[in-house]
Amino acid sequence: xxxxxxxxxxxxxxxxxxxxxxxxxxxxxxxxxxxxxxxxxxxxxxxxxxxxxxxxxxxxxxxxxxxxxxxxxxxxxxxxxxxxxxxxxxxxxxxxxxxxxxxxxxxxxxxxxxxxxxxxxxxxxxxxxxxxxxxxxxxxxxxxxxxxxxxxxxxxxxxxxxxxxxxxxxxxxxxxxxxxxxxxxxxxxxxxxxxxxxxxxxxxxxxxxxxxxxxxxxxxxxxxxxxxxxxxxxxxxxxxxxxxxxxxxxxxxxxxxxxxxxxxxxxxxxxxxxxxxxxxxxxxxxxxxxxxxxxxxxxxxxxxxxxxxxxxxxxxxxxxxxxxxxxxxxxxxxxxxxxxxxxxxxxxxxxxxxxxxxxxxxxxxxxxxxxxxxxxxxxxxxxxxxxxxxxx
Amino acid sequence: xxxxxxxxxxxxxxxxxxxxxxxxxxxxxxxxxxxxxxxxxxxxxxxxxxxxxxxxxxxxxxxxxxxxxxxxxxxxxxxxxxxxxxxxxxxxxxxxxxxxxxxxxxxxxxxxxxxxxxxxxxxxxxxxxxxxxxxxxxxxxxxxxxxxxxxxxxxxxxxxxxxxxxxxxxxxxxxxxxxxxxxxxxxxxxxxxxxxxxxxxxxxxxxxxxxxxxxxxxxxxxxxxxxxxxxxxxxxxxxxxxxxxxxxxxxxxxxxxxxxxxxxxxxxxxxxxxxxxxxxxxxxxxxxxxxxxxxxxxxxxxxxxxxxxxxxxxxxxxxxxxxxxxxxxxxxxxxxxxxxxxxxxxxxxxxxxxxxxxxxxxxxxxxxxxxxxxxxxxxxxxxxxxxxxxxx
DNA sequence: GTAGTTTTTGTAATCGTTACCACGGTAAAA
DNA sequence: TTTTACCGTGGTAACGATTACAAAAACTAC
Numbered sequence: 085x086x087x088x089x090x091x092x093x094x095x096x097x098x099x100x101x102x103x104x105x106x107x108x109x110x111x112x113x114x115x116x117x118x119x120x121x122x123x124x125x126x127x128x129x130x131x132x133x134x135x136x137x138x139x140x141x142x143x144x145x146x147x148x149x150x151x152x153x154x155x156x157x158x159x160x161x162x163x164x165x166x167x168x169x170x171x172x173x174x175x176x177x178x179x180x181x182x183x184x185x186x187x188x189x190x191x192x193x194x195x196x197x198x199x200x201x202x203x204x205x206x207x208x209x210x211x212x213x214x215x216x217x218x219x220x221x222x223x224x225x226x227x228x229x230x231x232x233x234x235x236x237x238x239x240x241x242x243x244x245x246x247x248x249x250x251x252x253x254x255x256x257x258x259x260x261x262x263x264x265x266x267x268x269x270x271x272x273x274x275x276x277x278x279x280x281x282x283x284x285x286x287x288x289x290x291x292x293x294x295x296x297x298x299x300x301x302x303x304x305x306x307x308x309x310x311x312x313x314x315x316x317x318x319x320x321x322x323x324x325x326x327x328x329x330x331x332x333x334x335x336x337x338x339x340x341x342x343x344x345x346x347x348x349x350x351x352x353x354x355x356x357x358x359x360x361x362x363x364x365x366x367x368x369x370x371x372x373x374x375x376x377x378x379x380x381x382x383x384x385x386x387x388x389x390x391x392x393x394x395x396x397x398x399x400x401x402x403x404x405x406x407x408x409x410x411x412x413x414x415x416x417x418x419x420x421x422x423x424x425x426x427x428x429x430x431x432x433x434x435x436x437x438x439x440x441x442x443x444x445x446x447x448x449x450x451x452x453x454x455x456x457x458x459x460x461x462x463x464x465x466x467x468x469x470x471x472x473x474x475x476x
Numbered sequence: 477x478x479x480x481x482x483x484x485x486x487x488x489x490x491x492x493x494x495x496x497x498x499x500x501x502x503x504x505x506x507x508x509x510x511x512x513x514x515x516x517x518x519x520x521x522x523x524x525x526x527x528x529x530x531x532x533x534x535x536x537x538x539x540x541x542x543x544x545x546x547x548x549x550x551x552x553x554x555x556x557x558x559x560x561x562x563x564x565x566x567x568x569x570x571x572x573x574x575x576x577x578x579x580x581x582x583x584x585x586x587x588x589x590x591x592x593x594x595x596x597x598x599x600x601x602x603x604x605x606x607x608x609x610x611x612x613x614x615x616x617x618x619x620x621x622x623x624x625x626x627x628x629x630x631x632x633x634x635x636x637x638x639x640x641x642x643x644x645x646x647x648x649x650x651x652x653x654x655x656x657x658x659x660x661x662x663x664x665x666x667x668x669x670x671x672x673x674x675x676x677x678x679x680x681x682x683x684x685x686x687x688x689x690x691x692x693x694x695x696x697x698x699x700x701x702x703x704x705x706x707x708x709x710x711x712x713x714x715x716x717x718x719x720x721x722x723x724x725x726x727x728x729x730x731x732x733x734x735x736x737x738x739x740x741x742x743x744x745x746x747x748x749x750x751x752x753x754x755x756x757x758x759x760x761x762x763x764x765x766x767x768x769x770x771x772x773x774x775x776x777x778x779x780x781x782x783x784x785x786x787x788x789x790x791x792x793x794x795x796x797x798x799x800x801x802x803x804x805x806x807x808x809x810x811x812x813x814x815x816x817x818x819x820x821x822x823x824x825x826x827x828x829x830x831x832x833x834x835x836x837x838x839x840x841x842x843x844x845x846x847x848x849x850x851x852x853x854x855x856x857x858x859x860x861x862x863x864x865x866x867x868x
Numbered sequence: 869g870t871a872g873t874t875t876t877t878g879t880a881a882t883c884g885t886t887a888c889c890a891c892g893g894t895a896a897a898a
Numbered sequence: 899t900t901t902t903a904c905c906g907t908g909g910t911a912a913c914g915a916t917t918a919c920a921a922a923a924a925c926t927a928c
Contacts, residue, residue: 098901098902099901099902099903110891117889117890117891118889118890135666135667136639136642136666138913138914138915139914139915140914140915148877148878149877149878149879150878150914150915151877151878151879151880151916151917152876152877152878154915154916154917155876155877155916155917158916162875162876162877163875163876163877164875164876164877167876167877179662179665181636181639181640182640182914182915183581183640183642183913183914183915184640184641184642184915185577185578185580185581185586185641185642185913185914185915186577186581186883186913186914186915186916187914187915187916188577188883188915189575189577189578189581189882189883189884189885189913189914189915189916190882190883190914190915190916190917191883191915191916192883194577204596204602204605205599205602205603205606205805206599207597207598207599210596210597210602211597213596213623214597214623214625217623226620226637228618228620228621229620229621231605231606231609233606244573245618247528247573248573248574248575248576249576249577250528250575250576250577270571273571274527274528275527387809391809413597413806414805414806414809414810417779417783417806417809417810418806418809418810418811419810419811490871490872490873491872491873491874492872492873492874492920492921500919500920502872502873502921509919509920509921510919510920511918511919511920530883530884530885531884531885532884540907540908541907541908541909542884542885542908543885543886543887543888543907543908543909543910544906544907544908546884546885546886546887547886547906547907550886554904554905554906554907555905555906555907556905556906556907559906559907574884574885575883575884575885577883577884577885578883578884578885578886578913579884579885579886580885580913581883581884581885581886581912581913581914581915582884582885582886582887582912582913583885583886583887583913584913
């Protein structure tokens with residue numbers, strides 16, 4: 085009953101094995117192999133379950149070729165005005181959305197940039213992301229946001245996703261765990277521009293956007309000294325991050341410049357988790373001779389510190405003055421309101437993307453990494469205000 | 477001086493127009509058109525600026541065909557174990573990353589899901605997003621996060637990007653402005669599953685994940701009544717959102733069930749912006765007969781309200797008790813700490829994606845939308861605790 | 869009209885993958 | 899010994915766009 089697809093013979097047919105569950109035949113007469121055509125599903129009533137309009141749909145609706153449609157859509161000059169209008173109208177009518185996958189493949193450009201951040205629970209990174217989008221979107225790029233969750237493993241997975249998505253560029257802020265950089269240097273090997281912001285790691289020759297952490301820390305600690313504090317501790321961040329080292333150095337330099345002794349036991353390092361912040365806070369407060377002020381490497385740490393101090397009924401700022409870093413919105417709301425160093429968040433995001441776009445759009449030639457250092461602003465609130473002088 | 481590329485004749489050549497800046501010619505003898513070959517740039521020293529490894533690179537390195545490589549990489553069964561190993565090793569050696577663009581194009585599946593949220597400055601949506609990723613990533617999907625910024629216009633732009641990116645599905649929470657739904661029904665027309673969570677709009681036959689807003693509001697207001705409050709106001713949300721209506725209704729029902737009068741002037745509507753929250757708070761506090769308690773539709777509003785009350789030296793909760801909704805982390809830190817209704821955020825995200833994946837992976841056949849309503853939990857803190865009874 | 873142009877439209881290759889089919893060799897079953 | 903089953907691999911057409919190039923159509927100017 086099986087007929088050869090060529091000669092139509094029925095007798096010269098022999099079975100020729102089963103491949104992936106499908107019976108195949110061999111016609112001795114024609115010396116050819118074949119299998120019964122896959123029963124092309126009795127034309128499922130044109131209900132392709134999902135089908136979005138393509139330029140081919142527009143083309144056949146108007147009886148023109150798809151290259152004409154393509155040219156009309158991208159506003160190429162050499163196209164008849166009427167044709168263009170017809171195409172544009174039909175595109176609206178059929179609700180055409182260009183297939184970014186196909187477009188990216190054809191142009192080897194995805195018009196997508198990747199953003200890697202450690203977290204976005206605190207509003208710090210969200211503000212930066214918003215700034216980044218404000219520059220990226222008008223320039224025709226959209227963004228993929230990856231959250232590394234302060235985990236190096238996740239961060240590596242993120243870089244792979246971005247690499248696989250063929251993003252045109254990446255801006256990133258590393259986790260507190262990140263010490264190796266191979267996963268980031270892959271971007272460079274693949275020729276994908278990378279800009280680091282805020283939390284950077286050394287050893288990578290890329291553009292960078294940061295705030296003047298040393299200066300900020302120096303200002304914060306100096307303010308504490310001016311408030312009369314003499315035994316100032318530092319709840320420090322991971323030292324693999326430049327941000328951690330710079331703020332520590334700012335703290336040290338401020339003490340030194342004001343002739344205050346440096347006491348190693350007043351410097352504790354935390355790993356960016358709230359639990360660790362609490363542990364470190366307790367360690368400081370449990371010292372035989374506890375500090376009269378603490379400069380925390382960031383606001384989340386300072387806030388945990390305030391909670392610990394409050395639970396011990398330590399009066400703030402009378403017994404303990406506190407300064408944070410970042411100006412999280414919560415810092416203004418907590419009691420007592422936290423003195424902190426504000427950073428120009430959306431400007432960080434904007435600048436990072438500007439650097440990135442510059443590098444993406446640059447034709448050929450080596451790219452000289454750029455760097456921008458933004459200033460912080462000391463916001464004085466209750467948590468550090470011992471003298472009755474009001475904050476101006 | 478121009479020679480025909482075929483016959484080599486020089487005399488029979490005529491100009492034949494300029495296409496995109498390039499002179500073309502016509503040979504009368506051969507009846508053929510041609511242009512001077514583009515001066516194939518003297519082979520830019522193989523410095524392709526950017527080139528990521530493809531399966532073709534692996535194939536030619538091993539001298540096998542690309543289909544074999546493809547099968548090896550996707551762990552197809554009918555492939556020789558040695559071949560597979562060789563391919564896998566070479567893939568690592570060449571640092572191969574599959575091109576998701578090409579893959580998505582070939583399979584008409586992007587393995588990407590879109591998430592649309594109004595904002596992610598407050599930690600509410602970030603927690604939901606994290607929950608969503610926890611389900612999506614292990615299932616082999618990655619996510620594109622879009623922020624509508626509480627703007628309908630941006631929301632529409634977001635849907636277009638997702639449509640163009642050919643996402644396999646979308647979970648969304650609408651803006652306070654959203655009243656029309658065409659942009660969302662486009663997903664349905666294109667056969668792209670959609671799940672709404674938290675802030676939904678009616679009129680769309682899709683799966684939904686929400687919390688029991690009515691019940692939550694009822695519990696919050698009942699708690700205020702139990703604390704002895706009798707003139708309870710409601711700082712309500714936009715009424716185009718079901719969430720806004722449900723919470724209002726819970727408030728009304730609680731009053732009614734406890735035989736308290738309903739006073740229209742005690743209900744004010746805000747548009748989800750902080751500025752509007754402050755205006756509404758002032759309006760309530762300026763009433764000739766101000767309320768002794770306020771139930772706010774969410775925590776950000778309650779927090780703004782607390783700020784306004786504090787600036788007027790209104791004692792909380794003695795003169796004014798306050799209850800919020802959402803349990804933002806800040807609510808626990810502010811002074812006085814805010815009584816609020818906690819929602820199982822990551823569960824919202826997880827459930828939404830579970831519904832979505834179910835719909836994506838379902839073969840053919842109509843899909844019956846599902847719905848899950850999660851419970852809230854009343855967290856009693858200082859802002860509402862008038863009686864000295866301690867919160868249990 | 870017609871040669872000489874210019875404008876507009878069509879054709880086909882390409883991007884990186886997958887999917888389907890072809891086909892040769894060998895082992896097992898008849 | 900002759901079928902038939904099983905394996906492993908190669909070839910090629912999609913997928914939906916862009917783009918270089920070819921060709922047809924529409925103007926000019928004589």
